[in-house]
Amino acid sequence: MLEIVIFSTLNGILYGLLLFMLSSGLTLIFSMMGVLNFAHASFYMLGAYFAYTLGMHTGFWPALILAPLLVGGLGALVERFGLRRVHANGHVAELLFTFGLAYVIDELVQMVWGTVAVAYREPEYMREPLFTLFGTDYSIFRGVVILISILMFVALWYLLKKTRVGLMIRAALTHGEMVGHLGHNVPRLFMGVFGFGCALAGLAGVIGGPIMATEPGMAATLGPIVFVVVVVGGMGSLQGAFYASLLIGLIQTFFVAIDASVADLVNAMGANLDPYGELGRISLATLAPMTPFILLVLILIFRPRGLMGELEP
Amino acid sequence: MLKSLFTFITASLLLVGTAGAAETVKLALIDPLTGPMAGAGQPALEHLKFEAKRINANGGIAGKQLEIVGLDNKVNPQESLVQLQKAIDSGIQYVTQGNGSSVASALIGAVGKHNQRNPGKEVLYLNYAAVDPSFTNERCSFWHFRFDANADMKMNALTTYIAENKDIKKVYLINQDYSFGHAVSKAAREMLKEKRPDIEIVGNDFHPLAKVKDFTPYVSKIQSSGADAVISGNWGQDITLLVKAAAEFGLDAPFYTYYGASSGVVTQLGDKGVDRIYQINEYYGDFEDPEMAKRQVEMYKETGWDFYYLRLSTMLDMFKKAADKAGSTDPVKVAKAMEGLTLETTNGEVVMRAEDHQIQLPMFMSVMKDDMKYGAEGTDYNFHKVARIEREDVTLPTTCRMRRPK
Numbered sequence: 001m002l003e004i005v006i007f008s009t010l011n012g013i014l015y016g017l018l019l020f021m022l023s024s025g026l027t028l029i030f031s032m033m034g035v036l037n038f039a040h041a042s043f044y045m046l047g048a049y050f051a052y053t054l055g056m057h058t059g060f061w062p063a064l065i066l067a068p069l070l071v072g073g074l075g076a077l078v079e080r081f082g083l084r085r086v087h088a089n090g091h092v093a094e095l096l097f098t099f100g101l102a103y104v105i106d107e108l109v110q111m112v113w114g115t116v117a118v119a120y121r122e123p124e125y126m127r128e129p130l131f132t133l134f135g136t137d138y139s140i141f142r143g144v145v146i147l148i149s150i151l152m153f154v155a156l157w158y159l160l161k162k163t164r165v166g167l168m169i170r171a172a173l174t175h176g177e178m179v180g181h182l183g184h185n186v187p188r189l190f191m192g193v194f195g196f197g198c199a200l201a202g203l204a205g206v207i208g209g210p211i212m213a214t215e216p217g218m219a220a221t222l223g224p225i226v227f228v229v230v231v232v233g234g235m236g237s238l239q240g241a242f243y244a245s246l247l248i249g250l251i252q253t254f255f256v257a258i259d260a261s262v263a264d265l266v267n268a269m270g271a272n273l274d275p276y277g278e279l280g281r282i283s284l285a286t287l288a289p290m291t292p293f294i295l296l297v298l299i300l301i302f303r304p305r306g307l308m309g310e311l312e313p
Numbered sequence: 314m315l316k317s318l319f320t321f322i323t324a325s326l327l328l329v330g331t332a333g334a335a336e337t338v339k340l341a342l343i344d345p346l347t348g349p350m351a352g353a354g355q356p357a358l359e360h361l362k363f364e365a366k367r368i369n370a371n372g373g374i375a376g377k378q379l380e381i382v383g384l385d386n387k388v389n390p391q392e393s394l395v396q397l398q399k400a401i402d403s404g405i406q407y408v409t410q411g412n413g414s415s416v417a418s419a420l421i422g423a424v425g426k427h428n429q430r431n432p433g434k435e436v437l438y439l440n441y442a443a444v445d446p447s448f449t450n451e452r453c454s455f456w457h458f459r460f461d462a463n464a465d466m467k468m469n470a471l472t473t474y475i476a477e478n479k480d481i482k483k484v485y486l487i488n489q490d491y492s493f494g495h496a497v498s499k500a501a502r503e504m505l506k507e508k509r510p511d512i513e514i515v516g517n518d519f520h521p522l523a524k525v526k527d528f529t530p531y532v533s534k535i536q537s538s539g540a541d542a543v544i545s546g547n548w549g550q551d552i553t554l555l556v557k558a559a560a561e562f563g564l565d566a567p568f569y570t571y572y573g574a575s576s577g578v579v580t581q582l583g584d585k586g587v588d589r590i591y592q593i594n595e596y597y598g599d600f601e602d603p604e605m606a607k608r609q610v611e612m613y614k615e616t617g618w619d620f621y622y623l624r625l626s627t628m629l630d631m632f633k634k635a636a637d638k639a640g641s642t643d644p645v646k647v648a649k650a651m652e653g654l655t656l657e658t659t660n661g662e663v664v665m666r667a668e669d670h671q672i673q674l675p676m677f678m679s680v681m682k683d684d685m686k687y688g689a690e691g692t693d694y695n696f697h698k699v700a701r702i703e704r705e706d707v708t709l710p711t712t713c714r715m716r717r718p719k
Contacts (some may be wrong), residue, residue, distance in 0.1 A: 007533040015527065115351040117550065119580045129563060136536045137563035212526035213554055217349040221526060256520075256530035285531075286490055289524050 003134035008257040009250070014142060016249025017149035018211075021204035022222065023229040023241040024156060025197030031173050031236030032193050034091060035083065038098040041223035042105035043198040047071045047205025048214040049113055052120035060123045064148075068202035075198025079191045102219065110216045117215035145207045152203065153242070160238070169193060173236075228292040232299045234309020243307055248292050255288035262287065338377040338642045340365075340407045340439075340632075341400040343393050343420070346385040349523045350549040352576045353412045357441070358383045359616040360625045361409075363608075368629050375636035379629070388412060388523060390419035397423055401436060406644050409628070411442025411461070412549065413522075414493040421448060424456050428718075437644040441628050444571075445492050446500075449671035453713035456644075458651055458670045460628040462595065464493060464546065465709055467571055468500035470676040470702040471593040475542065475569060476508040483515045485540035485566070487531060489551055490519035497546030497571070515540050523550060528558035535559070540566050548572040553581055560585035567591055567680075574598065574621065579681065579694040586694065590681040595660065596623035597679035598695030600687045602659040609687050619689050627663060627672075631656050645718060663704075669713035676702045 026040045050067035051060075058066065078101065086097045121127075122141040129137035160166040172179045172189055180186040205218075212218060229248060233240030263273045263280030273280045287294075299306060342361055344354035361381045369378050384400060386393040393416045400408055410420055420438055428435045438457045440448065444464040448457060462470070475481055486501055488494030498517055505512050515538040518531060525531075532555075535543060543566050547555055552572050559568065560582050573592040582590070600606035600620075609620040632647070635654055639646040652667035663674040679696035689695045 001537070003537050004533055008530055011527070011529045011533070110347060115347040116355055117349075117352060117553070117577060119577070121581070127561065132563065134537070135563070135565075136533060137561070139561055213349075213550065215349055215351075215550070216347065218526070221349075221524070253530045257534055259516075259534075283519070286519055286521070288530075289521050 003136060004257050006133065007136060007138075008253045010138065010142070010146075012250035012253035013246065014146055014149075014211075014249070015253060016246035017146060017153075018204050018208045019222075019226065019229050019249055020242050020245035021149060021152060022201050022226045023233070023245055024238055025200035026226055027230050027233070027236055027238060027241045028169075029194055029197045030230065032169065032176075033083075033190055035094045035098065036227075037194075037197070038095065038223075039078075039101040039105060040098075040197070040201055041219040041226055042102045043071050043075060043201040044205040044208070044222060045109060045214075045216070045219040046074065046105065047202030048120060048209030048218065049109060049118070049205075050202070051206040051209060052113075052118050052214055055120070060126075064203075064206055067206045068199040071202025071205070072195040072199025076191050076195030078198075079194035083194070084187065084191075102223075106216060106219060113216070115216060117213050120209045120214040122210040141210065145211065148203075148207055152200070156200075156238075165192075225292050228296045232292075232295055232306055234306025237306065237308040240306055240308030248295065251291050251295070252288050255284045255291055258284050260284050336373075336377045337380045338374050338407065338636075339380045339382055339403075339405045340409055341382045341384055341396075341405045343384045343386050343396045343400070343408055343410045343416070344412050345388045345549075346383055348387050350388045350412055352553070353549040354385075356576055356618040357411060357622055357625060359618045360612070360620070360622045361629070363612045363616060363620075364626050364629050368633055371633075372637075374633050375640060375642050377642055379633075386410075386416060388416060390416050393419055394423050397436075401427060401434075406435065406642075407437050407439065407632075409439040409441055411440065413491075414443045414445035414448070414496075415491050415522075417443030417445065417448060418452075418492070421452065421454050421457050425454050428456055435644040437648055439628055439632065441622065441624055443493075445496055447492075447496075449669040450712045453669045453711070453715050455648065455670075455715055455717050458648070458665060458672075460624045460631070460672050462674060462676060462707060463671060463709075464496045464571075465500045466671075466707050467546075467593050467676065468497065468504055469709060470678070470707050471544070471569055471571075472501070472504040472508050473702055473706060474593070474678045474700055475505070475512075475544075481509075481512060481542045483513050483538070483540045483542070485516040485518075485535050485538055485543045486514060487516070487518045487520070487535070487543060487545050487547070487555065489522045489547055491522050494519055494522075494546055497544075501544050520551070525551065526554065528555045529562060531555070532558045532562045532564055535566065536562065536564055542566055543568045545569075546571045548575060550577075553577040556586065556590055557581045560589070565589075569593070573681070574679070574689065574696045576618070576621070576690070579689045579692050582681070583692070583694070584683070586681045587683050588680060590696075591699075592679050592696055593676055594679065594696075595627075595674055595676060596621075597677045597698040598685060598687060598689055599679075599698050605659050606687060613691070621689075623659070624672075627656060627658055627674075630658075631665060661704075666711075669711040669715065671711065673704050673708050675704045676707050678702070 029037050047067050050070050051063040054066050055063040086093045126141040130140045130143040229244045233244035262282045263275035266273045342358050345351050346354045365379045365381050384396040386396050424436050424438045440459045442461045446463045446465045486498050488497050552575050567589050569591045573590040600609050612620045635647050635650040636642050639650040654665045656663050660675050677698050678700040679698050682697040684693050685695035
């Protein structure tokens, strides 16, 4: 039992950190520009594919830096020459623009890299076990992924709280016009934030690709969950997104790991459900992929502003 | 003079053109060609196209040239019905599909309804891999032919092999959560109980089809259950990612699978799959037959995919034999000729049982090995034969009571 708890915790945290890397960019972009970027997960996919292609020439480590930079640059271009023009027509136009962009990126990826998964893998030496516990190996790569995620989290916190740029971003979040009147170039700041958010998604792709499989459907599978994270955490709240990511990561892995049925869970909370009925006998493991969406519905009913959100959506 | 020559040439070209068009018979493949399961559909499409060339060089189907049309269904039953309608509207009378019994179930229903309402325009459904046993039992249909052993037959062969391995005491079952996965799990439990009552089933998990990207939580569960063998009917991405996660976490228990040699597995696993991944299938990766070896080499060179679906070759060969025998490509006549048809394959004789339209064939247990003569996916790894299970030992009775057209 202990081994399941330990490994599920590790897996849950790793998954949660990956989710946070994706959702932090999304929530930053949303709170600053009011744009819900539907193409965000597509940038995550691009990160994985770029790292795959670059990695064949440069190796893993340079690709780890280059691929997110490339994705970030692409994101900045999208903002500068796409979103900024569409912006004049209001939020609905922006939403539709990112929605269309997601489809375009999906199709492009299929045209360039094919419709089946590519063999994007971590370098050979990182497949060795970092440690072995109860006969289960934990690979070096997974350790590296956790480390990179934490480093990124610290860097993000430092950037936002301790630097001048962070000060401007935080000011622009709430008082965009005032920042503009003070002589700062707000459109350029927007472009930077959009590019930065995309770069974070790209980084998640680089380290998530070998774990989750790099295939054209990867954006579509993770996309909805990232939105769930942002809503559960509270629209525009970075801290909220962090807790929501970890919560969803842990719930999902523990639901798989625990050998119990819906009836066991509900009855433990004092209800009385037939353990052999249609609903009661469904195992929690089967429900696991659904948990983020169950959580989404519960949050929207009981706490519409999310865990840490300040605004009513 | 020149003008009349020109009209003559164009006229004869047109004639040849129309004559050529009339002389084709189209077979539509309705399978996932994009998305997470494309790794199962794409190689099938390439295999069909590759083998169609051979069929056409040998005189085609009852004298007509065979043309393969790929239609993408994204493993979605609704999407498949749209594609089926599209095929029917363009005059296609033969469809084939394999990936997903959920899809096959929808197709059987739709084809049956269409044929009832449109006599003279019948459509035949050639199933090459959807193995839910019910399609050739309680839900059998005259318009459906299965060229793959069904889930129960595969489990029959697989458990026969496991029963002889006395080291196996605890078995873990992990399958996809839909009709096929449940059929595999049920068959495994029943047949193991009968053949090896001492084996304990230490886990019986179902996960959603094509949704799980990270199988590590399942793997830690298998690890802690103390299982010394895992049985899985997973296919497509679900088998690739499952065995990849198992290898990564150092799970030593061997995997007895239906589709362990699916595309991507050897590339993803490399050394860690050797002696660990078993597959029960109608073929294996030794290619002892020089003719098959030739096809493997040529197909890999031409398409980048391995010669994996021997049953697709069998299907086309039987299609040709039946149509040639009937002297027509009319689906009703072909279907009647197909019933009870035998074919000599590289593995010996196979029969299309008339009672339920379920092919009867020998099966092979193979295991992943390094340094194989013909490696899969451009590596040195492939699946080496460890046991042959004869046709008589694979076969199972049927409950089918087929209704045939008059």
